[in-house]
Amino acid sequence: MSAPILRAQGVAVHFGGVKALDGVDLSVDRGELRCLIGPNGAGKTTFFRCLTGVLKPTLGTIVFRDESIGGWERHEIARAGIGIKTQVPSLFDGLSVEENLWLSLRKVAEERRRQELILEVLDRIGIADLRKLILGRMAHGQRQLVELAMVVASSPELVLLDEPAAGMTDAEVERLARVILDLNSNHTVVVVEHDMQFIRMIANIVTVFHQGRVLVEDHVESILHDDRVRAVYLGKKNVE
Amino acid sequence: MNRPLMLVQIGLAMAVGLATMVLFPLVAPLYGVINATLYTSMAIFALSLALLWGFAGILCFGQSAFFGLGAYAYAIAAINFGDTTIACAFAILVPVLFAAALGYFLFYGRLSDVYLGVITLTVTLILFKLINSTGGDSWRIGKARIGGFNGIPDTPPLRVPFGGEILSPTQLFVFAIICLVVVYTFCKWLALTRFGRAIAAVRENEVRAELLGYNAKRLKLAIFCISAGLAGLAGLLFANTVFVSPTIFGLSMAAQVLIWVIVGGLGTFVGPVVASIVLQMVAVYFGKLGWIDPNIVLGALLIAFVVFVPSGLLPTATRIAGILKNRAGSRGRAGQALPGEVGERQVS
Amino acid sequence: MVLLQIASAIGNLALVCAGLAVIFGMMRVINLAHGEFIMLGGFAAVLSVHAGVNIWLAMLVVAPLTVAAVGLIVERLIMRRLYGRMVDTMLATWGVSLLLIGLTTTLFGNRVVGIAAPLGSFRIGGYSIGAYELVITLISIAIFVGGYLLLRWTPLGLVARATMQNREMAASLGIEPSRVYAVTFGIGAALSGLAGGLLAPLSGVVPTMGVAYVAKAFITVITGGASIIVGTATSSLLLGSISTLTTFLTTPVVGDVALLVSATIFLRLMPTGITGRIFRGAP
Numbered sequence: 001m002s003a004p005i006l007r008a009q010g011v012a013v014h015f016g017g018v019k020a021l022d023g024v025d026l027s028v029d030r031g032e033l034r035c036l037i038g039p040n041g042a043g044k045t046t047f048f049r050c051l052t053g054v055l056k057p058t059l060g061t062i063v064f065r066d067e068s069i070g071g072w073e074r075h076e077i078a079r080a081g082i083g084i085k086t087q088v089p090s091l092f093d094g095l096s097v098e099e100n101l102w103l104s105l106r107k108v109a110e111e112r113r114r115q116e117l118i119l120e121v122l123d124r125i126g127i128a129d130l131r132k133l134i135l136g137r138m139a140h141g142q143r144q145l146v147e148l149a150m151v152v153a154s155s156p157e158l159v160l161l162d163e164p165a166a167g168m169t170d171a172e173v174e175r176l177a178r179v180i181l182d183l184n185s186n187h188t189v190v191v192v193e194h195d196m197q198f199i200r201m202i203a204n205i206v207t208v209f210h211q212g213r214v215l216v217e218d219h220v221e222s223i224l225h226d227d228r229v230r231a232v233y234l235g236k237k238n239v240e
Numbered sequence: 241m242n243r244p245l246m247l248v249q250i251g252l253a254m255a256v257g258l259a260t261m262v263l264f265p266l267v268a269p270l271y272g273v274i275n276a277t278l279y280t281s282m283a284i285f286a287l288s289l290a291l292l293w294g295f296a297g298i299l300c301f302g303q304s305a306f307f308g309l310g311a312y313a314y315a316i317a318a319i320n321f322g323d324t325t326i327a328c329a330f331a332i333l334v335p336v337l338f339a340a341a342l343g344y345f346l347f348y349g350r351l352s353d354v355y356l357g358v359i360t361l362t363v364t365l366i367l368f369k370l371i372n373s374t375g376g377d378s379w380r381i382g383k384a385r386i387g388g389f390n391g392i393p394d395t396p397p398l399r400v401p402f403g404g405e406i407l408s409p410t411q412l413f414v415f416a417i418i419c420l421v422v423v424y425t426f427c428k429w430l431a432l433t434r435f436g437r438a439i440a441a442v443r444e445n446e447v448r449a450e451l452l453g454y455n456a457k458r459l460k461l462a463i464f465c466i467s468a469g470l471a472g473l474a475g476l477l478f479a480n481t482v483f484v485s486p487t488i489f490g491l492s493m494a495a496q497v498l499i500w501v502i503v504g505g506l507g508t509f510v511g512p513v514v515a516s517i518v519l520q521m522v523a524v525y526f527g528k529l530g531w532i533d534p535n536i537v538l539g540a541l542l543i544a545f546v547v548f549v550p551s552g553l554l555p556t557a558t559r560i561a562g563i564l565k566n567r568a569g570s571r572g573r574a575g576q577a578l579p580g581e582v583g584e585r586q587v588s
Numbered sequence: 589m590v591l592l593q594i595a596s597a598i599g600n601l602a603l604v605c606a607g608l609a610v611i612f613g614m615m616r617v618i619n620l621a622h623g624e625f626i627m628l629g630g631f632a633a634v635l636s637v638h639a640g641v642n643i644w645l646a647m648l649v650v651a652p653l654t655v656a657a658v659g660l661i662v663e664r665l666i667m668r669r670l671y672g673r674m675v676d677t678m679l680a681t682w683g684v685s686l687l688l689i690g691l692t693t694t695l696f697g698n699r700v701v702g703i704a705a706p707l708g709s710f711r712i713g714g715y716s717i718g719a720y721e722l723v724i725t726l727i728s729i730a731i732f733v734g735g736y737l738l739l740r741w742t743p744l745g746l747v748a749r750a751t752m753q754n755r756e757m758a759a760s761l762g763i764e765p766s767r768v769y770a771v772t773f774g775i776g777a778a779l780s781g782l783a784g785g786l787l788a789p790l791s792g793v794v795p796t797m798g799v800a801y802v803a804k805a806f807i808t809v810i811t812g813g814a815s816i817i818v819g820t821a822t823s824s825l826l827l828g829s830i831s832t833l834t835t836f837l838t839t840p841v842v843g844d845v846a847l848l849v850s851a852t853i854f855l856r857l858m859p860t861g862i863t864g865r866i867f868r869g870a871p
Contacts, residue, residue: 053450054447054451073450073455074447074450074451075450075451075453075454075455075456078452078453083451083452084451086451090445090447090451091445092440092441092448093444094440094443094444095440095441099440102437103437103441103449104452106438106453106454150452154452299675301682345852345853345855349855351855353675355810355855357675357678358618358803358807359807359852359855361620362803362807363848365799365803366844366845366848369841369844370841370845373839491796491799492686495686498679502679531694532694533689533691533694534690535686535687535689535690535693536686536687536690536691537690538683538686538690539682539683539685539686539687539688539689540683540687541683542682542686543666543680543683543684543687544683546676546680546683547666547669547670547680550676
């Protein structure tokens with residue numbers, strides 16, 4: 001259980017003179033549910049972009065399972081088993097919910113099995129009644145759920161969730177927490193989130209990013225009482 | 241996508257095709273039949289771009305490059321081998337291979353769609369120049385003289401496979417209509433396959449498609465090659481009705497096909513076919529008038545459609561019909577899709 | 589001598605690109621009517637010379653002003669409705685291109701008209717080169733140096749660079765984007781007209797001449813990358829040399845092909861153009 005599924009070492013991304021990431025060391029164990037927090041601009045989303053191949057790190061190595069995925073193409077990383085729900089829902093806006101999900105089931109060869117899985121996943125997320133709607137015309141919170149459903153359906157070994165609760169109603173957030181815990185029962189999950197309320201519902205170990213580095217990594221309750229973390233957030237956001 | 245609806249559409253297309261190929265030669269004079277063959281080849285050309293631009297969302301300004309290569313490949317191969325069946329294979333393979341080489345640079349270079357348009361246009365214009373400069377005896381491929389701006393007037397006509405009879409104009413027309421119906425059916429079918437759906441995904445959101453594990457570059461390259469092959473087929477039929485000359489690589493050829501697709505409607509297959517036939521008739525009409533340059537008509541049409549009806553006639557008509565129906569029945573739930581609204585493409 | 593020829597070819601190429609570079613660099617609009625703007629400049633120069641206007645006045649004043657006027661009309665009637673829709677602007681300018689070809693063919697017929705190049709030629713050793721061609725090269729150097737200084741050191745240049753960098757931001761600073769766009773389109777058109785006027789004595793003028801320029805100009809500007817002046821100058825230098833040398837060794841057609849092929853390979857190696865890699869941040 002404790003073998004790391006993801007190991008990042010000294011990952012840095014420089015845009016011209018700006019260091020968006022400045023040497024991140026992070027290790028996530030198989031089966032873990034890890035939360036990443038930190039003020040805006042701390043580098044969480046940039047780090048996710050490196051993990052999915054959208055950005056190429058300037059320095060450092062990223063090892064997923066036993067392979068270094070540093071220079072890989074986006075689709076190769078996806079096929080290796082990393083799936084992401086991006087911050088701003090990124091979906092196929094001209095297609096229906098069903099069609100979006102169909103596309104995320106690339107690995108499933110048999111057509112009937114795909115149809116079954118679509119219904120199963122939509123039921124689990126609780127949006128089965130929306131399945132004929134076109135994505136481009138849906139509310140933000142609903143779009144978040146659809147993207148989550150797509151990640152669940154594609155069932156990657158490592159699930160990355162970038163601010164999944166943003167723009168959701170309280171009821172939706174609760175449902176989301178249940179879905180994530182359920183997902184974690186057989187997948188490794190890494191979540192970037194701002195909402196501390198939400199983090200307390202799901203998290204165990206929390207990693208705090210600050211200025212492109214890992215500031216501290218500890219249990220969620222210790223993090224909440226850590227002076228450095230408070231200092232980082234001071235004036236920006238109430239920690240509790 | 242709705243499978244029964246598609247079957248109805250294909251059935252309809254077959255019926256219309258069958259009726260046309262049986263009845264039209266009975267009522268039309270010979271030159272009418274030859275002209276109709278030309279129009280049919282252009283309709284296939286329009287379909288090739290409808291697939292690439294309308295369905296896959298890849299805007300290629302130089303589709304005429306593949307069309308022209310198909311026509312030239314047919315002519316040169318037919319002169320060299322004597323047998324037209326091998327020449328037909330060349331007419332499709334040469335554009336496909338050319339598209340594969342060009343597409344590798346375009347897609348694997350991650351050039352944005354706008355640059356892609358400019359480069360494909362440039363390529364076809366360069367081909368135009370190259371072929372134009374091949375006058376004289378020294379420019380030949382095997383037995384075939386390329387002939388510079390004079391073209392290849394002695395292109396052998398299509399024969400029944402393996403050394404059979406030469407096709408009569410009417411038989412050629414029937415063959416062209418069969419090709420059109422087959423290509424249309426192929427496009428509709430392709431849109432429903434896994435490959436077709438993956439193409440739609442890449443069109444809608446390339447990064448997302450890649451993050452789901454789809455190899456967007458390879459998919460785009462594949463559809464680019466398929467479309468080039470269809471354009472080559474159109475070129476083959478063209479070479480059998482009008483003789484082959486460099487103007488098929490020219491600017492107005494490249495512009496025409498674009499206009500047919502945008503007028504017919506992006507994302508539809510029937511639209512561009514109908515638009516190509518109607519607009520060719522219109523062009524001939526203006527050509528007969530003589531006092532107005534066809535470029536004026538083409539240019540004005542293109543501007544008018546881009547500014548006022550950017551989604552094309554068929555989707556716009558469908559949308560208006562949808563609104564009227566909705567108003568009459570007001571059955572549509574709030575937030576329910578109206579057909580043909582922005583962001584949605586139906587393949588009809 | 590060969591060097592002079594190459595310099596002249598580079599000058600020509602840069603001149604042909606200038607108008608396009610301005611419109612593309614500032615507005616991200618791909619103006620496919622660029623070649624026809626050049627053609628109109630040529631016609632304006634030739635017709636006014638035939639009407640008795642001084643040739644320098646015709647080339648340097650009448651041609652750019654005429655085309656600027658046409659450009660402003662096109663911007664007002666068509667482009668303004670389409671900003672932000674890159675593919676649509678491209679299609680619409682192609683429509684404009686066809687329309688202009690059709691109109692000029694109807695008005696002037698499909699034949700080449702021309703004027704004699706002024707200044708004659710001079711000899712170095714056994715070769716001769718037109719003095720006029722050198723003048724063109726000097727003018728195009730002047731345009732690029734002038735443009736660089738304008739963008740780098742004047743308030744107008746600052747506004748222009750700000751708009752290029754970030755449209756929304758510029759708008760929020762109180763710079764009216766639609767005005768900037770209209771002015772830019774006008775200046776771009778004027779430069780194309782100037783190019784057309786200056787090239788008319790060398791190439792002659794015919795309604796369909798634009799096609800030959802648009803492709804070359806585009807590929808050069810795109811290869812140049814984001815910094816319109818430094819980028820276009822560098823890529824003109826590079827591609828101009830390549831195509832002239834190839835032309836010397838083979839034929840002009842192969843020279844054109846060499847230009848395209850090398851540009852395509854450059855773009856494959858550096859998808860963001862030369863200035864996306866080197867000279868970042870220069871105007």
